[in-house]
Amino acid sequence: MQILIAVVFFIIMVFLMSLVWTSSKGAPWVPTSREVINTMLSMAEVKPGETVYDLGCGDGRVVIAAARRFGARAVGIEVDISRYIWSVCAVTVLGLWKQVKIIRGDMFSVDLGNADVIFTFLLQETNERLKDKLRRELRPGTRIISNTFTFSGFPLVAADDELHLYLYRMEPRIGG
Numbered sequence: 001m002q003i004l005i006a007v008v009f010f011i012i013m014v015f016l017m018s019l020v021w022t023s024s025k026g027a028p029w030v031p032t033s034r035e036v037i038n039t040m041l042s043m044a045e046v047k048p049g050e051t052v053y054d055l056g057c058g059d060g061r062v063v064i065a066a067a068r069r070f071g072a073r074a075v076g077i078e079v080d081i082s083r084y085i086w087s088v089c090a091v092t093v094l095g096l097w098k099q100v101k102i103i104r105g106d107m108f109s110v111d112l113g114n115a116d117v118i119f120t121f122l123l124q125e126t127n128e129r130l131k132d133k134l135r136r137e138l139r140p141g142t143r144i145i146s147n148t149f150t151f152s153g154f155p156l157v158a159a160d161d162e163l164h165l166y167l168y169r170m171e172p173r174i175g176g
């Protein structure tokens with residue numbers, strides 16, 4: 001019995017530490033509901049064959065939906081090892097490994113230049129930190145769909161004020 005209590009305590013501690021650590025990297029794990037994911041991918045008008053990135057992919061539910069429901073190629077980036085392993089397992093079990101890639105790492109270090117759509121559910125300050133990278137790397141026309149948090153100064157194309165969803169489209173860079 002004591003061993004069981006110790007194991008449960010250990011698992012809870014690891015989970016809490018992971019939440020604190022991932023918050024410091026960009027955001028804690030709070031999954032988007034499947035209905036909202038479908039709304040967001042529809043708002044972004046994801047088309048078959050397009051490439052969707054989820055920055056901080058959690059358990060992989062966004063990239064899986066992008067591939068299965070929208071026929072997209074999808075790339076999930078996840079800094080937390082347990083959620084990375086979970087995502088890889090889910091993608092593998094669902095037979096989506098040709099369509100979906102999961103990268104274990106920091107989204108700030110991954111080139112996003114081939115994205116057609118960027119999905120985010122992070123924090124306001126993380127969105128602020130991301131803006132320069134997105135401006136530098138994204139091609140004109142790339143859509144950014146964000147859950148809850150905005151990208152101030154980016155051209156807003158659509159918003160769902162009830163669900164707090166925001167769609168942006170990158171403009172051509174000034175000077176080419």
Ligand SMILES: C[S@@+](CC[C@H](N)C(=O)[O-])C[C@H]1O[C@@H](n2cnc3c(N)ncnc32)[C@H](O)[C@@H]1O
Pocket residue numbers: 022023025026027028029030031032033054055056057058059061062077078079080083105106107108120121122
């Ligand atoms: C709010 S959750 C969103 C998960 C998923 N995108 C969804 O909507 O269900 C944020 C995720 O980002 C991950 N994360 C935080 N900072 C990160 C970073 N710098 N690079 C990659 N992933 C990060 C967290 O571990 C967490 O899984």
